[in-house]
Amino acid sequence: MRLLKPYFKGYKLDLTIAVLTVTIMAISMLLQPTLLTNIVQAISDDNMDKVNQIGLKLLVIAGIGLIAGIINTIFAARASQGIASDVREAAYRKIQTFSFGNIEQYSVGNLVVRLTNDITQIQSILMMGLQPLLRMPILFVGGFILAVHSIPALWWIIVVMVILVGAVSAVVMGNMGKRFGMIQGLIDRVNAKAKENLQGVRVVKSFNQEDNEQKRFNEVSDELNGVNLQIGYLFSIIVPAFMFIGQGLMVVAIYFVGNMVGSEPKMLAQITGFTNYLMIIMQSIIIGGMMMTFAARGFVSMGRIQEIMNTEPDLQYKDVPEQDLSGAVEFDDVSFTYPGDDKPTLKHISFAVQPGEMIGIVGATGSGKSTMAQLIPRLFDPTEGTVKVGGVDLKDTNESSLRKTVSFVLQRATLFSGKISDNLRQGKADAEEADMKRAAQIAQAAEFVERYEDTYEHVVEERSSNFSGGQKQRLSIARGVIGDPKILILDDSTSALDAKSEKLVKEALDHDLQDTTTFIIAEKISSVINADRILVLEDGELVAEGAHKDLVETSPIYQEIYKTQKAQEA
Ligand SMILES: Nc1ncnc2c1ncn2[C@@H]1O[C@H](COP(=O)(O)OP(=O)(O)OP(=O)(O)O)[C@@H](O)[C@H]1O
Numbered sequence: 001m002r003l004l005k006p007y008f009k010g011y012k013l014d015l016t017i018a019v020l021t022v023t024i025m026a027i028s029m030l031l032q033p034t035l036l037t038n039i040v041q042a043i044s045d046d047n048m049d050k051v052n053q054i055g056l057k058l059l060v061i062a063g064i065g066l067i068a069g070i071i072n073t074i075f076a077a078r079a080s081q082g083i084a085s086d087v088r089e090a091a092y093r094k095i096q097t098f099s100f101g102n103i104e105q106y107s108v109g110n111l112v113v114r115l116t117n118d119i120t121q122i123q124s125i126l127m128m129g130l131q132p133l134l135r136m137p138i139l140f141v142g143g144f145i146l147a148v149h150s151i152p153a154l155w156w157i158i159v160v161m162v163i164l165v166g167a168v169s170a171v172v173m174g175n176m177g178k179r180f181g182m183i184q185g186l187i188d189r190v191n192a193k194a195k196e197n198l199q200g201v202r203v204v205k206s207f208n209q210e211d212n213e214q215k216r217f218n219e220v221s222d223e224l225n226g227v228n229l230q231i232g233y234l235f236s237i238i239v240p241a242f243m244f245i246g247q248g249l250m251v252v253a254i255y256f257v258g259n260m261v262g263s264e265p266k267m268l269a270q271i272t273g274f275t276n277y278l279m280i281i282m283q284s285i286i287i288g289g290m291m292m293t294f295a296a297r298g299f300v301s302m303g304r305i306q307e308i309m310n311t312e313p314d315l316q317y318k319d320v321p322e323q324d325l326s327g328a329v330e331f332d333d334v335s336f337t338y339p340g341d342d343k344p345t346l347k348h349i350s351f352a353v354q355p356g357e358m359i360g361i362v363g364a365t366g367s368g369k370s371t372m373a374q375l376i377p378r379l380f381d382p383t384e385g386t387v388k389v390g391g392v393d394l395k396d397t398n399e400s401s402l403r404k405t406v407s408f409v410l411q412r413a414t415l416f417s418g419k420i421s422d423n424l425r426q427g428k429a430d431a432e433e434a435d436m437k438r439a440a441q442i443a444q445a446a447e448f449v450e451r452y453e454d455t456y457e458h459v460v461e462e463r464s465s466n467f468s469g470g471q472k473q474r475l476s477i478a479r480g481v482i483g484d485p486k487i488l489i490l491d492d493s494t495s496a497l498d499a500k501s502e503k504l505v506k507e508a509l510d511h512d513l514q515d516t517t518t519f520i521i522a523e524k525i526s527s528v529i530n531a532d533r534i535l536v537l538e539d540g541e542l543v544a545e546g547a548h549k550d551l552v553e554t555s556p557i558y559q560e561i562y563k564t565q566k567a568q569e570a
Helices: 005-044 048-096 100-106 108-129 132-150 152-199 201-206 210-261 267-310 369-374 399-405 420-425 433-442 469-481 499-512 548-554 556-569
Strands: 329-336 346-353 358-363 384-389 406-409 487-491 517-521 533-538 541-546
Touching: 005 048, 005 132, 005 267, 048 108, 048 267, 100 108, 108 132, 108 152, 108 267, 132 152, 132 267, 152 201, 152 210, 152 267, 201 210, 210 267, 329 369, 346 369, 346 384, 346 541, 358 369, 358 556, 369 487, 369 517, 399 406, 406 469, 420 433, 420 469, 433 469, 433 499, 469 487, 469 499, 533 548, 533 556, 541 548, 541 556, 548 556
Parallel strands: 358 517, 358 533, 406 487, 487 517
Antiparallel strands: 329 346, 329 384, 533 541
16 A cells, blocks of 8 residues: 555545545445334324335335445546556556666566556555445444344344454465465466467478467466466355355344334334345345455555565666766776676677777677676676776766767567657657768668658567567667767677678668767677777686787787687688
8 A cells, every 4th residue: 555655645635525425425325224114114004194204214225225336436537547557557667777788687477467457456556445445334333223123132243243253264364265266376477478488480380389379378378267266266166155154044034023022113124124124234245245355466566566666776866067078988897797697698898999999809609798788888797897988987976978979789580560750760860851860871771661652650560579689780880979978889780681782781870870889799700800909708817808900919818719719701
């Protein structure tokens, strides 16, 4: 509830009306058995005027209850949906502050389930809270008092019923609550499995993996089904058990009233009210109990959202004035270990780059090239040592200064659904068509974009499925260069380009972004042969650095990579 409290403020009126109307509903329900008793009494007294009078009262009260119910549903829905939506937006806002590491710690699928399914659970619990959950205590206490009031001698029947129903509810619902907790975890897994499979559908189909994937999906889905079934079985026990208790005790009550009627004829009418109140009490315990169990699921969800809210982004920016950082980059004895890993991925790396230099980064697969590059736009902080941009330690700059300075084109091009222009404007919010044209020309994307009738307004479908791998890479490079960054990092970003296009991109970068410090991460030495300097990584260590012509003479590791690649090309 601590999670929701701040959001109640905006819905004070809706909440007040919902609470008020639910109270009216409960009072209307509580009045009806007493009026029924009076009607039965009036019938047995043969007083038709009174019967009509009470009948009318009964109708009016039932009508008020009905109208209150309708108003309650409207306002409860407004409040619960509004609050749930605000919580979802707040959680999403919080996730936006997360670092790469934070997101990996949760996993993307898990966060999506939290923002969708868990929020729906929270909305349900709010709706329940403003309807049955709030009504039940009023009905329980009111029913108890009125039942005892109608036949005081039978107070013990009510107490026995409360104990029996309460005990059964506690046992069954306690078991259900545990299972509701398990369900959320299993939904995470079903979601993650489906997402992985659908995103990798090309691999699944080309490797004929449909059956295997189906089997793996079925395993999780069946597990979820198993827990759902267990909950169903528990439900199936509840209804007959309560019916048995309720009806059994009603028979007992009628038996005792039958014995009393001889001395007190009024009892005959009182039994109508008494049994009705007994039913109201029983219903309030059953429905209240069930709602509490559902609420348990809602509380699990609240806990999961609260966890997001409590997560401190493991990477915080300083609140310092905007800085105009230069394109200089410096690594000073930097080591880095991924969260959860026990071995460092980068070890004691030091180098300095002057503004405008073109730096190649090479090394075997898994040697740490991308990891090292990720430290420049501060996607992670080094575990040891410092990374400086423009002479400022990244821990002493603010996010917008850094984003303006460094542009990172990722190994796997990711575009967002919308238009090409929307994607390019991620690199420069106020980009005009001329800016887009220039960026697209550098990235060798203009040629294919301008073939579309709607050019830069052309649609990008979900997961950019209407573009080829090479086209995605070109657009992603265009997005990277459009803002004229002082530092541009291309992480194997031309791997899907043919040799000619790759050469043209490099030439355009050389020509148009002369003052930009460029880092080019490449598998092939031929891609960085003209760089001012090449950094050679091996197993997380910087083992050599220099121009190509020097490295081929001085660095045995570089020589070996170069020789192997030349042999492969030959
Ligand atoms: N997010 C991550 N969490 C944990 N370990 C990671 C993560 N990303 C990379 N690694 C590990 O860090 C090491 C270096 O990976 P990195 O991607 O930096 O290498 P790379 O030289 O860029 O490789 P490639 O040329 O194949 O892209 C690898 O052993 C990899 O398994």
